[in-house]
Amino acid sequence: MNEAELAARVRNVTKTYRVGNLSVPAVRGVDLDIEKGAFLSLAGPSGSGKTTLLNLLGALDTATSGDIWIGGHSINGLSNKELADFRNTNLGFVFQTFNLVPVLTVIENAELPLQLRGMTDRDERRDKVEKILVEVGLGDLLDRRPNELSGGQQQRVAIARALVKNPTIVLADEPTANLDSETAREIMVLMQAMNEKFGTTFVFSTHDPLVMEYATRLVLLRDGKIESDERTEPVQNAI
């Protein structure tokens, strides 16, 4: 695939953890190309390496060996400060436990990535954030704190927070695991809509069949290696 069409390229990446004197390989020589606009699910049993691979793609962890490019930029050898800036500019995150900053309101949580990027014009920033919050259905809840929201609403804030900076990839680690099935479906529909509307690349790590239903590509991991990689026909806004 053409370099320009790729959101991420992973080449021969390994990740080995040290536990005492033991070396535990979590990812073993993975090669993966993720095209722009993909709605990709990394699936596999516990310990298969899907979360580790997601963390490596998210520049949250560094590979033991191999190379990773995000949006054409290599993230190998970047300092902690450079990695922080890289994540801020290129990557959005959605977590299993929502991970909103509890002391900030909905709008403050969503605008934090823009502040980190140095967008100092408050009106411009708020305008952009409000639009995306309306888009995810939270236009009426801007000044609520996370503890005043349901799980689904919190996950919507997290999606808005991830999308507000137009990232190259949104990485979602088990995004439906803490939601009831109806809310989980709503969240998947929302992410699918965002993927279609903005063309943002989504990569999930999951073992929830629901998430796999919506994915357009399913990468199955086992023992730190890719076991299968296939295109799938997604469910279309099944709610």
Place this chain on the structure above:
Amino acid sequence: MPSEDLIAGKIGIGTTVRIAWRNLARSRRRTLLTASTVGFAVFLLEVLTALLIGIERQSFDNLINYQTAHAKVYAAGYFENRDELPLNFTLTSLDETEALIRAVEGVAATTSRLAFSAQLSDGVDQITSIGTGIRIRGSDSEVFRIKDAVVDGFYLEEGVEGMLLGVSLAEFFEVKSGDYLTVLLKTRDGAYEALDLEIIGLLGTGFPAIDRNGFLLPLEIAQEMLDTRGEATEIAIRFQPSAAETSVVRRLSAVLGDQSNLEIKTWKEVEEDFMALVEMKRTAQGVFLSIFVIMAIVGITNTIVMATYERTREIGTMMAMGFRPSGIRGLFLVEGALTGFVGGAIGTIVAMLVVGYFASTGIDLNALYGEIDIGYPIKDMMYPAMSMTLFLVSWVLTGILSAIASLYPATRASRLRPATALRYV
């Protein structure tokens, strides 16, 4: 901008302070507990320091007013033997020398004094005392404030043959004003002299050297008895209130420099033993209070350590969003500093109220200590110093020290790997 980067990464100090403040409010009880401990330490620091400053100021004023003046001029050789009160290093040409000194800019007044060792006796008991001959006509009371310390009877007047006696000595002899004591002394030539003198007044200066051991009499009588007419052991100098001490001393040294038989000593040099004691007490109190404040501030380290453990996953989330390590560090430093500032403010406000109250009413030393000597030349009432500099400096320092106390946990938090922090349960 490097300074902003150091504190908050790219997020800006305003947002960092807002998040930090809300985090403190989130753990309100813990914040208040830590801040109260700091506040109590700051309160103690400020109140005890205000007391110390107040005691020192009063002591210095009393020293200058009753004993040392701002500076003294001696005949060469007197100062190093002053404990023996020698009569063989005396000043002559007193009027001319005083006129020379008074002409120096910054000098307000001068007076000559003659100090000597004598025995006081009531016919039954006898005690070694320090007598001082003072000029009655104007000049001694222009330099010293002895007049204000007369607690019974009157101050010496011209032509009156009598003495002012320290209150403790009067208690020893069980005498009061109007009674007589005998002064026994040896002249410079070794001849014995005795004179009965009426006690005109009793002196309560708070200064042990006078109250317990001293008596004052007219200079002419002392000179007559000691056979040292026209001579004195010292010329005491009072500076103008606005004059800078070091400048006046420099000018005096320049004027008197031609006369190699004279030496000038400032009040601090005259009372060098007392000043050393003051310095020692300052250090001891400083060490004691520093330990106390440090213990309170270590509480802040503990609180921030707890906060970083509790919020490890939150730290991971912030890092995922793009917080730089410096931003994470800055956030916890600001939380520590804010805790210190809040605690410091509580302590300072209470200290200001307490010190302000006692600075106006005073603290009754007799009620506190009775007759116990507290080691400072003050009596009756003690006034703590209402020093805004003290309050401001200790408050600001508390905030800065609290930030420093947070440095270790804040740095530890900033070094977490985002993936590890996000996994933390």
